[in-house]
Amino acid sequence: MEIKIRPYKTKDTQAILDVINYNILNSTALYDYNIRSYEQQKTMLDDKITKGFPVIVAELDGVVVGFGMYGEFRFKEANKYTVEHSVYVNNDFQGKGIGKIVLQELIVLAKNQGLHTMIGVIDAENQSSVVFHEKFGFKTVGTIKESAFKFDRWLHSVFMQLILE
Numbered sequence: 001m002e003i004k005i006r007p008y009k010t011k012d013t014q015a016i017l018d019v020i021n022y023n024i025l026n027s028t029a030l031y032d033y034n035i036r037s038y039e040q041q042k043t044m045l046d047d048k049i050t051k052g053f054p055v056i057v058a059e060l061d062g063v064v065v066g067f068g069m070y071g072e073f074r075f076k077e078a079n080k081y082t083v084e085h086s087v088y089v090n091n092d093f094q095g096k097g098i099g100k101i102v103l104q105e106l107i108v109l110a111k112n113q114g115l116h117t118m119i120g121v122i123d124a125e126n127q128s129s130v131v132f133h134e135k136f137g138f139k140t141v142g143t144i145k146e147s148a149f150k151f152d153r154w155l156h157s158v159f160m161q162l163i164l165e
Contacts, residue, residue, distance in 0.1 A: 001060060003098055005105050008045060008055035008067070015064035016057070017041040019088045028123040028155055029088070031148040045069075053083070054109045058098045065093040068102040070110060073119050081116035103136060111164050118164060123148075124156035138162045 008016075021035040036044075045055050048071050058066035070085035085106050089098045110118055120138060122129045130140065138160040146154040 001096065003065070003101050004059045005056055005101060006059060008049070008057055008069075010042065012057050012064050012067070013038060013042045013045065015090075016045070016067050016088075019067070019090050022091055023088065026091075028125055028148075028150055029129075031123075031150055031155070033150065052113075054106070056102065056105055056109075058089070058102050060093070060098075065090045066098040066102050068106045070106055070118065073117075081114070082119060083110060083115055083117070084119045084121060085110075099132065100135075103132075107136065107162070107164065115164055118162045120160040120162075122158045122160060124158050130158060130160065133160045133162075136162060 055069040066089035068087040070083040073082040147157040148155040
């Protein structure tokens, strides 16, 4: 199994949208209630690229099996060296090391862009993602309790930080 990492192309939008919408409907990885349209997703991806942020895909035998990106953490000028990232893997390809390859590449790209801090915001129920991030040196720096409401329950947001060196 050889995973190829490459920059996002418009043709990848539907595969990314399928993963996003699956997670909206079936997990607390995204705090959205409603699935996104193709145009909404494409606009979001194009916005990241326009602002100089990467969107990358993981491909296996020509099929997009995961993706990652980062963008502004906050919209203040002084926060310009801090980014918030996202990594998603198609549910059918979980546990094959794809997320690891994607996150490694995002960290390299962030360092090459001269960024200082990478933030991950993870639902507290997703302990596997917390452990995953810890393997890369991310530290839990805070939890915001009851910061979201989905699936008829309150959810807590765990903030994890990696200082890029």
